[in-house]
Amino acid sequence: MDVVTIGETMVLFTPNEEGMLRHAHSFSMKFGGAESNVAIGLSRLGHRSRWISRLGEDEFGDAMYSFIRGEGVDVSYVTRDQTSPTGVFFKEFRRLNDMRVYYYRKESAASKMSAEWLPEDAISDAKYLHLTGITPGLSISCREMLEKAICTAKKNGTKIVFDPNLRLKIWEDEEEARHFLKKYASESNIFLPGIAEAEFLFGACTMEDYVEKFHSLGVETVIMKLGKEGALVSSKSVPMTKVPGFVVERVVDPIGAGDAFAAGVLSGLLDGMPLEESVRRGNAMGAMVTMVNGDVEGLPNRFDLAAFMNGGLEDVTR
Structure with a gap:
């Protein structure tokens, strides 16, 4: 297995029109995590990936399981919970550059994940283990599972590989979040913070200071x-280097860009590419996702990714 990842995915409802959620009357159902x-x-x-999670024994869980399995992801370690529901969240496109997200995940099936529930062979054959700072914020039992x-x-x-993916709404307080994010960062080989997350962890610093910290x-x-x-990239073999991003004329939906970036970086590393080139692939993936509504709808295949990185496809493909 190339990459194993563990965490909650929820049903996503997006209004079919812009404006405040209270005025929405129709929604599209998608999935996001x-x-x-x-x-x-x-x-x-084209990589082999495995997603480990827990879903409710409900219609939402059935739909999500089928969708993710249909994307070619190994879901053989996904279990079902007869007493807890699959989580749900809503996006609200209030106006241009003003989007809000509302989560309904308390006591969800995924929050009941635990160390006893996770078999070692679900991870032992993987080249990379991808984790985020969302999962440990769901419950104490989820933290124990991540330790295992x-x-x-x-x-x-x-x-x-650890992406802090800071979500303050799921933590008891900021200090608790800061403590655990630093803890998991210290145990990772590859750390993927954003600027806001770096500032949350260490206060105001220069980019160079953040990297050193x-x-x-x-x-x-x-x-x-x-x-x-x-x-910005820095490792024992690569001195601190900035890898430029890709220009996007219009951002439709920024959510999911960081996840696409992580997938692109891991894909490059799995292909044996140098670190800087892997990060460039990650930048391209992140940019492409922002141009499409939905967390995964804009994720490309290899042909589309190569075309985008080389200047783009024709406006009309015939």
């Missing part, structure tokens, strides 16, 4: 996401 977004992104590029996952990965030589935690490779500016 950082970890499954990464797994789907990798699968579309990390121990299993280290025991089997699986590299750990992350290395001081024990992180081997730091890849800081800089939005449309690209990313």
Whole structure:
């Protein structure tokens, strides 16, 4: 297995018109979750990915399971819960550049994941274990599960990739979030913070200072996401380098861009590309996703990705 990822995916309802959610009368149903977004992104590029989670024994769970499995992702370690529901969230496109997200995930099936529930062989055959800071915020049992996952990965030589994916709404308080995000960063081989997350963890600093602080935690490779500016890369073998981003004329939906970026970086590394080229692929993936409504709808296959990175396709393909 190339990449294993663990976390909650929820049913996503998006209004079919812009404006405040209270005025919406019709919605489109999709699916969204950082970890499954990464797994789907990798699968579309031809890599073997496995998504581990827990779903409610309900219609939403059935639909999600079928969708993610249909994307070629291994879902053999996804279990079902007869007493807890599949989580739900809503996007609200209030106006241009003003989008809000509302989560309904308390006591969801995924929040009941635990160490006892996670078999070691779900991770032991993977080259990379991808984790985010969302999962440990769901419950204490989810944190215990991640500890087991990390121990299993280290025991089997699986590299750990950690994206903080800060969601303050799921934590008891900011200090708790800060403590655990630093903890998981310190146990990772590759760390994927954004600027806002770096500032949350260490306060106001220069980009160079942030990178040094992350290395001081024990992180081997730091890849800081800089939005449309690209990313800053630093590792033992690569001195601090900025990898430029790709120009997007119109951002339709920014959610999921960071997950696409992670999938692109991992894809490049799996293909044996140098770190800087892998990050450039990640920048392209992130840019492409923002041009389409939905978390995974804009994730490309290899042909579309190559075309975009080489200047784009024709306006009309005949």
